[in-house]
Structures are given as C-alpha cells and as structure tokens.
Amino acid sequence: MTARIPVVVLAGYLGSGKTTLLNHLLSNNDGRRIGVLVNDFGSINIDAMNVAGQVDVAMSLENGCLCCAVDSDGVDRMLERLAHPGAPLDAIVIEASGIAEPRQLVRLVLSSQNPNIEFGGLVEVVDAAEFDDTRARHPELDDHVRLADLVVVNKVDRVGEADREGVITSVREIADGAVLAVERGRISPGILFEAPEVRESAGARQLSFADLEEHDDDHDQHMHAAYESVEFTAEEPLNPSAFLRFLNERSRGVYRIKGPIDFGPSGDEKRFMLHAVGVYAAFEKTRWKGERATNLVLIGTDLDGEALTARLKSCVDPDPNTIDQMGMLNLARHLDT
Ligand SMILES: Nc1nc2c(ncn2[C@@H]2O[C@H](COP(=O)(O)OP(=O)(O)OP(=O)(O)O)[C@@H](O)[C@H]2O)c(=O)[nH]1
Structure with a gap:
C-alpha cells in the first residue's frame, strides 16, 4: 500500500x-x-x-x-x-x-x-x-x-x-x-509531513513517537522552530461517538493526528487508520495484522499532553459490547473508500 x-x-x-x-x-x-x-x-x-x-x-x-x-x-x-x-x-x-x-x-x-x-x-x-x-x-x-x-x-x-x-x-x-x-x-x-522512511512504511508500521524524536534529533534545533508530539495508546476499544466528539472539538495547538484506532465490535473489529489535520479527518478501514490497539500520535505546538491524554482516555468505551451504531454511521461520513 x-x-x-x-x-x-x-x-x-x-x-x-x-x-x-x-x-x-x-x-x-x-x-x-x-x-x-x-x-x-x-x-x-x-x-x-x-x-x-x-x-x-x-x-x-x-x-x-x-x-x-x-x-x-x-x-x-x-x-x-x-x-x-x-x-x-x-x-x-x-x-x-x-x-x-x-x-x-x-x-x-x-x-x-x-x-x-x-x-x-x-x-x-x-x-x-x-x-x-x-x-x-x-x-x-x-x-x-x-x-x-x-x-x-x-x-x-x-x-x-x-x-x-x-x-x-x-x-x-x-x-x-x-x-x-x-x-x-x-x-x-x-x-507538516512525515519523514520519508515513515511514509514509505505506511502499510507495515505507524508513525511512532520514537520516529519523530529520532528524526528531530538530526536537526540543528536552533535552525527550526520546533513542534511537539504526544503519543496515546489504548488496549481497550474506543467509543466512536466519543472519539468523533474529541475530533470535532479541535484541540488547540494540534496540527495533525495519525494512527490506527480500535473501535472494537462497534467498528466491525476493523483497523481504522486516522489521518486528521485541523478539523478535517479521514479514516481508512484496513485489517489488523498484529495486536489490536489504538496508537495515535498528535503533532502540534504548545500541546497540553496531560489534558490531551485525559480527553483521549475518556473516549475508551465503557461498554464495548454494545454496538454504537449512531457513532459508526457518523464515522462512515469520514471514511476514505
Ligand atoms: N527581516 C525579515 N525579512 C524576511 C523574513 N522572511 C522573509 N523576509 C523578507 O520579506 C520579503 C518578502 O518575503 P517573501 O517570502 O517573498 O514573501 P511572500 O509572502 O512570498 O510574498 P508575495 O509572493 O509577494 O506574496 C523578502 O524580501 C524576504 O527576504 C524574516 O523573517 N525577517
């Protein structure tokens, strides 16, 4: 891919x-x-x-x-x-x-x-x-x-x-x-954009915090105005409605968000790759190859990592066995086919 x-x-x-x-x-x-x-x-x-x-x-x-x-x-x-x-x-x-x-x-x-x-x-x-x-x-x-x-x-x-x-x-x-x-x-x-090695491996691997850090170490820090990144991982599925609310609320300072999301049984157990820039969000439905987990990287400036993590944690589905059909319908509008 x-x-x-x-x-x-x-x-x-x-x-x-x-x-x-x-x-x-x-x-x-x-x-x-x-x-x-x-x-x-x-x-x-x-x-x-x-x-x-x-x-x-x-x-x-x-x-x-x-x-x-x-x-x-x-x-x-x-x-x-x-x-x-x-x-x-x-x-x-x-x-x-x-x-x-x-x-x-x-x-x-x-x-x-x-x-x-x-x-x-x-x-x-x-x-x-x-x-x-x-x-x-x-x-x-x-x-x-x-x-x-x-x-x-x-x-x-x-x-x-x-x-x-x-x-x-x-x-x-x-x-x-x-x-x-x-x-x-x-x-x-x-x-603005990922390092080529990260992009080329898009099908196999996601952008990780380490990729960003490692990459940024190569820079002369004084040459470029720096950005920040926050990583969020969750083993438990996220609730689609809660997550869409998080996206719609547009967190200050966040430029882009990338990574796979597990919506559990609501999401038909598919791997939803998120690509979000500002208020724009697109999901691509793919298959899980390894362990299922949500693994997002948020990139921007002046990020409040604790607040972002808390907001994302609150998207973990308290009742993952109940299918959130309305949430999935809303999410379908952002699906890249
Ligand atoms: N002092 C100073 N001058 C700058 C800086 N950045 C750009 N300039 C100068 O500002 C002028 C305009 O910069 P450009 O990059 O051409 O601006 P632009 O937005 O592309 O201009 P247009 O295409 O006319 O809209 C040039 O003379 C640049 O050298 C800066 O950070 N400091």
Whole structure:
C-alpha cells in the first residue's frame, strides 16, 4: 500500500514570507521529495532546473522537487499530474498568491477526486511587524488565521521582544490551530509531513513517537522552530461517538493526528487508520495484522499532553459490547473508500 501524498496549502498576505518559508522547506527537506505548485516561478530558489520554465509543465528538479506554475483553475489538473500512483513525491505544497482566498484552495484540495492525495493542512504566514496594520486594512485576515491549521508568525526579527509577545498573543487569541513564531520561515518540516522512511512504511508500521524524536534529533534545533508530539495508546476499544466528539472539538495547538484506532465490535473489529489535520479527518478501514490497539500520535505546538491524554482516555468505551451504531454511521461520513 502506498501512502497518500499530503497536500499543504501555504497562504499569507503579500510579502508575509510564503516563498521564504517554501524555500526553507525545499532546502531543509531531510530527504523528503516535495512537489510545489506556485503562481510564479520567479522567486523560487531553483538551482538546477532540467526543463526551461514553461507554465503548466511539471518540472523535475535536481533536489527532488517537482515544480509547477498554475492558476487556481489548474490546481486539480496539476495535482493529477504530480500525484499519480508511484509518484516520486512525499509531499506537495501549493503556494497561494498573496491575495488568494485560502478557503477556495483548501476546498479544491478537499474536493479533489485524486485517490493519491490527502489534505495536508492550511498554513497561514503572517508578518509579525505588519500584523496589526494588515488586520486593520484587511479584516478577512482574522478569518484566515482562524481557519489555518498552522499559523506561522514570521519576521520576528523585525519586532522588539514586547511587540513580539503582543503579536503572538493576538494570533493565539484568534487561532484555533497550532502557532509557531519564526524568522525567515524556518519551521521544522516535521510538523507538516512525515519523514520519508515513515511514509514509505505506511502499510507495515505507524508513525511512532520514537520516529519523530529520532528524526528531530538530526536537526540543528536552533535552525527550526520546533513542534511537539504526544503519543496515546489504548488496549481497550474506543467509543466512536466519543472519539468523533474529541475530533470535532479541535484541540488547540494540534496540527495533525495519525494512527490506527480500535473501535472494537462497534467498528466491525476493523483497523481504522486516522489521518486528521485541523478539523478535517479521514479514516481508512484496513485489517489488523498484529495486536489490536489504538496508537495515535498528535503533532502540534504548545500541546497540553496531560489534558490531551485525559480527553483521549475518556473516549475508551465503557461498554464495548454494545454496538454504537449512531457513532459508526457518523464515522462512515469520514471514511476514505
Ligand atoms: N527581516 C525579515 N525579512 C524576511 C523574513 N522572511 C522573509 N523576509 C523578507 O520579506 C520579503 C518578502 O518575503 P517573501 O517570502 O517573498 O514573501 P511572500 O509572502 O512570498 O510574498 P508575495 O509572493 O509577494 O506574496 C523578502 O524580501 C524576504 O527576504 C524574516 O523573517 N525577517
């Protein structure tokens, strides 16, 4: 089984630092092969391009990046070209133009019929120095920050410490998702997508806490704004209604959740692989190969591990022998077929 390719939408007001962040991800990819959809090639740091720049052509780059220039109408078409079975990609990033409405791009990705991709989240970049002014002039910025699964407060070098704290606090008040404050877009790529060795083994093994920790040890910790992860394991089955309530409540700071869930007899004793980013959740029904257990990894920023664990523990089914049909019906709406 090949894992689906996560598609991340990168948005942010003009000049906030989207291209800088994208270039950072491309040059700190830790072996991930990243496909990029941009509106404009000009500013992407492309050292070795095999094909001369031509809009609407997928280009193989020496650093393993596939790069395309598209308008939003062409996104689905380009996704089809980039994400075909066996595509040599671990992730795709779509950079929205500075004035794009991120909701539309997210909708495009979510409604794509392409079976090889999955939504990888909305990242909104804001300029720490301009945040208050931009909000005043463009009130829709608050919506974008609220909608985002990760808000990157960029250019923190441009503001003094007091102002920096002020901006981060304002962003946290609006944002439901994860928040990272950085300079020059230096986020750790691990918050957005898994390491290639983890992705490639998707059928056999799940992302584990150790994978993340081990992987992150390779980083120069000062180079990247770090993320956190919390692991949750349960031998007893979870109740589907309780777990869906947990997902719907969107825990602050959580960017994504992955792993298998055991819903016991309610779930027909199948292994439900969860892929959740922000409020979006998809389950894939597979078979148990080894021991049945729920084993989730939650990735994000400022995570309250104890509170998350307690919330998840409360999802353990107190009465696993009674089938929760309503819960399974609701869960069916999130099933990837
Ligand atoms: N001081 C400072 N400058 C930054 C930082 N990040 C980006 N810049 C600069 O800000 C300018 C805009 O950055 P871009 O990455 O091009 O921003 P963008 O959001 O892609 O811009 P558009 O494509 O025009 O919307 C560039 O001159 C960057 O070098 C940062 O953290 N600190």
